[in-house]
Amino acid sequence: MREKDPQRDFPGKRWLVNLLRATHLVGVVGVGAGVLADWPFAQWQAFAAILLASGIAIYALDAWSNPRYILQVNGLSVLAKLLVMGAFVAQRGAREWLFWGVLVFSVMVAHAPGRLRHREVFARCRRRPRRPGPGSA
DSSP: OOHHHHHHOOHHHHHHHHHHHHHHHHHHHHHHHHHHHTOOOHHHHHHHHHHHHHHHHHHHHHHHOGGGGGGGGHHHHHHEEEEEHHHHHOOGHHHHHHHHHHHHHHHHHSSOOOHHHHOBTTTTSSSSOOOOOOOOO
């Protein structure tokens, strides 16, 4: 039987996560508006900061709550999005496509079945204790 993931919690955590997610969506909408309207970065820079800060806070809270999070599909997808966002900043001409790509990818991972989101990508790389077979003492 698989051992249960270690979880950390504190009173008000659910409300904090919801507040961070709402803040993150404000950043997503602001960045999306700026990118799709082709505004200068200065006009949506504050939204980019909100998006990045809230995303990092959500990631940190999820990683603190469940240390295995950083090895799971959902945790690794956040790191992948951060890498893509590096291209987003560097490639002004590709921002619209990168924005939509990250948005669709995020929704697909967020709404995937739990058995996929919480699957540990590098689980086979870790050494697991062997179970004694039949006849061993």
